[in-house]
Amino acid sequence: MPANRTVRTVQPASQPPESGLPISGFSVQTAAKLGMASCPHCATLWEDVKAHDRCGRCGSGLSIRKPDSFNRTTAFLIAAYIMYVPANTLPVMITIPFLGKEQQDTIMSGVIYFWNSGSWVLALIVFIASFVVPLFKLAVITLLLIAIQRRSRQGLLLRAKLYRFVAVIGRWSMLDVFVVTLMTGLVQIKGFAVVHPGAGIAAFAAVVVLTMLASISFDPRLMWDVTEHEPGNPHESRRGG
Amino acid sequence: MREVSGLIACEECDAVYRKLALGPSEVALCGRCGAELERDRHALRRHVLPLSIAGLCMYIIANVFPILQLEVRGDFSQATLIGSVHSLNAEGMPLVAFLVLATTILFPLFQLLALIYLLALPIRLRRSGYPAAFNLSGRLIQILRPWVMVEIFLLGVIVAFVKLTSMATVLPGIALWAFGALAFLLTSVFSFDPRHIYIRQISLQEKKGKKHAGK
Numbered sequence: 001m002p003a004n005r006t007v008r009t010v011q012p013a014s015q016p017p018e019s020g021l022p023i024s025g026f027s028v029q030t031a032a033k034l035g036m037a038s039c040p041h042c043a044t045l046w047e048d049v050k051a052h053d054r055c056g057r058c059g060s061g062l063s064i065r066k067p068d069s070f071n072r073t074t075a076f077l078i079a080a081y082i083m084y085v086p087a088n089t090l091p092v093m094i095t096i097p098f099l100g101k102e103q104q105d106t107i108m109s110g111v112i113y114f115w116n117s118g119s120w121v122l123a124l125i126v127f128i129a130s131f132v133v134p135l136f137k138l139a140v141i142t143l144l145l146i147a148i149q150r151r152s153r154q155g156l157l158l159r160a161k162l163y164r165f166v167a168v169i170g171r172w173s174m175l176d177v178f179v180v181t182l183m184t185g186l187v188q189i190k191g192f193a194v195v196h197p198g199a200g201i202a203a204f205a206a207v208v209v210l211t212m213l214a215s216i217s218f219d220p221r222l223m224w225d226v227t228e229h230e231p232g233n234p235h236e237s238r239r240g241g
Numbered sequence: 242m243r244e245v246s247g248l249i250a251c252e253e254c255d256a257v258y259r260k261l262a263l264g265p266s267e268v269a270l271c272g273r274c275g276a277e278l279e280r281d282r283h284a285l286r287r288h289v290l291p292l293s294i295a296g297l298c299m300y301i302i303a304n305v306f307p308i309l310q311l312e313v314r315g316d317f318s319q320a321t322l323i324g325s326v327h328s329l330n331a332e333g334m335p336l337v338a339f340l341v342l343a344t345t346i347l348f349p350l351f352q353l354l355a356l357i358y359l360l361a362l363p364i365r366l367r368r369s370g371y372p373a374a375f376n377l378s379g380r381l382i383q384i385l386r387p388w389v390m391v392e393i394f395l396l397g398v399i400v401a402f403v404k405l406t407s408m409a410t411v412l413p414g415i416a417l418w419a420f421g422a423l424a425f426l427l428t429s430v431f432s433f434d435p436r437h438i439y440i441r442q443i444s445l446q447e448k449k450g451k452k453h454a455g456k
Contacts, residue, residue, distance in 0.1 A: 010258055010269050010278065028273060029257045031250035036257070038250040041380050042436045045245035045257075053242050059376040114403075122403055125396070160253060160274040167387075174344065174390050178397025181341050182309065183404065184332060185325025192313045193408065197334050205337050212387060224254040224274070 032221075033228060037062045069219035070148060076214035077141050083206040084138065090200035093180050097193045106200060107131060107176060129175040130204075137173075137211045140166045141218065151226045159223055167215045173208045177201060251276055282433060289433045290360040296426035297353050303419035304346065308398055310412040311405060319414065322346060322394075344390040349427060352389055355382050356430060386431060392424040 031038050037049040041060040046053070053062045091104035105113070107130050114123035140162050147159060180201045187195040249258050253276035261269050263281040271278055307319035322345060330338035355378035362375065398417060405411045 010261060010272055030255040031257055032255055034257060036245055036248075036250065038252065038255075040252075041383060043249060043252070045248050045250055047243045047245055049242055056242065056244060058379060059373075060380060117407060119403055122400055126400060129396075157274065160276070164253070164276065171387055171390060172393055172396075174393050175397050175400065177337065177341065178345070178390075178394045179400045179404070181325045181329050181337075182320060182398060182401040185320035185322075185328045186309055186311050186318060186401070186405065187408070188328060189311070189313055189316060189318050192316070197329060197332050197337070202334055202337050205340055209340065216387065220253040220274075221255045224256075 030221075030224070030228065032064050032225070037064045040066075065221060066217060066219035069217055069222060070145065072217040073141065073214050074145060076210050076217060077138070077145065080138060080207050080210035080214060083203045083210060084134065085203075087134075087200055087204035087207045090203060091198035092176060092200040092204060093183060094196040094198050095187070095193060096196070098191050104198065107204065110176070110179075126175065126179075129172045133169055133173045134207055134211060137166050137170050137215070141211070141214050144218065144223065148222050148226075153226055156223060156227070160220060163215070163218070163220050163223075170208070170212050170215055173211075174205070177205045177208070249278060251278060280434070286433070289356065289430055292426055292430050293353050293356045293360070296423055296430060297357070299419045299423040299426060300349060300353060303416045303423050306416040306419070307414035308416045308420065309402060309405070310414055312410040312412065321416065344388055345394045348385045348389045349391055349423070352382055352385055352427070353430075355379075356433070389427065389431075391420065391427055395420050395424045 031045060034047075035049075036045045036047050037053075038045050039055040039058060039060050039062060042055060042058040044055060044057045046055065046062060049062050049064070054060065055062055088107055091106055092110070093105040095103040095105070097103070111123050111127045111131070114120070114126060144159055144163060147154075180197050183195045184197050187193050247260055249260050250256065251258065251271040251274060254271060254274040256271060256273045258269075258271070258278060261279070263269060263279060265283065266281055268280045269278040270276065304322055307321050307324075309320055311318040311320075323342075326338050326342045326346070329341065358378050359375065359382070398420065402411055402413070
């Protein structure tokens with residue numbers, strides 16, 4: 001593989017074939033405006049797409065925007081907010097040593113434990129993956145939804161970047177779920193210590209899964225729809241027809 | 242419904258572009274939102290099948306052998322991944338256990354098998370139209386991609402390892418190294434986009450003179 005990779009930033013096709021629509025200022029030709037739908041799987045463009053049409057090349061369902069994106073994302077987000085409270089207050093792990101007191105760990109007490117024991121690199125990793133990432137993700141998706149609702153034209157590029165960032169980092173919050181799984185699997189030694197998973201880990205896993213589903217069902221193209229001259233209703237799924 | 246050839250739409254902002262002929266390892270970015278439009282992956286293509294098969298071998302080792310061993314006063318306790326999932330289930334967490342099972346055991350296996358199937362299917366068969374299973378595995382690879390979490394699991398093993406060193410003597414198992422290799426192989430294999438099989442198919446057809454003059 002060649003060592004240097006060239007990145008080319010290309011400009012949108014201003015005059016697509018068989019359509020002489022003029023380009024003015026910020027507005028560019030979008031597939032939706034031209035009545036085209038892009039296959040989510042193989043990226044083939046199709047014209048005259050009717051409801052429930054499938055891509056003629058790979059068979060994926062075609063739609064101009066992700067179906068019911070705004071409502072689905074909102075639903076997943078609200079569910080994630082609800083689960084966020086028990087995820088951070090209930091213990092995720094309960095350690096019962098043979099001698100001594102039962103110890104209950106929440107997400108944050110795990111971070112504090114690492115910090116105090118001197119492994120501050122791990123404390124930072126766990127803090128970012130388990131606390132910063134879910135909170136940031138909830139905040140960003142909320143912001144994106146509010147901006148779409150208000151048909152905001154501000155900070156489009158920044159919002160596009162935030163969405164891309166959040167979609168990539170979200171999965172790393174699963175870290176704590178795996179740690180608890182391994183601790184439960186390994187520390188089952190009667191006469192030494194036994195580790196039980198706490199209810200908090202189930203809530204925490206639910207937050208991670210729900211925020212991932214929210215970012216998957218979110219359609220970033222809805223943000224850009226406000227730049228169109230004829231906005232239509234971007235909140236609804238607009239299957240072509 | 243008609244196919245539009247020669248154009249591509251940005252997946253994130255819907256701007257329409259004329260398709261570019263990309264040079265080796267070139268990446269085309271959307272000029273409006275900065276998302277990736279297309280990436281040249283010819284250099285990678287040839288390596289994907291052998292890398293997937295290597296991944297499958299590592300997958301087997303990673304799942305058969307213990308990941309970590311704990312030694313307490315001469316007593317050994319060891320955990321495999323499936324064993325840990327089982328004890329999570331036995332502790333009354335069937336949903337979390339299933340989540341771990343899916344993201345670290347089932348989905349990576351589906352991904353590897355689907356990739357091997359896609360790439361090993363003889364070209365002669367592919368030319369006579371895509372079988373349903375072909376399309377299905379192509380889509381499966383893309384849908385499952387965010388849910389394959391082997392590399393995150395690996396970080397989890399490291400965190401658990403450090404956590405346990407304060408309690409007892411911890412020894413890394415064979416599966417830990419296999420998981421490391423598997424995470425690396427999966428990452429390189431995943432940079433392959435199944436879309437390119439379709440694109441290659443189109444260029445094959447065009448070479449055969451099936452190209453419609455100007456659509």
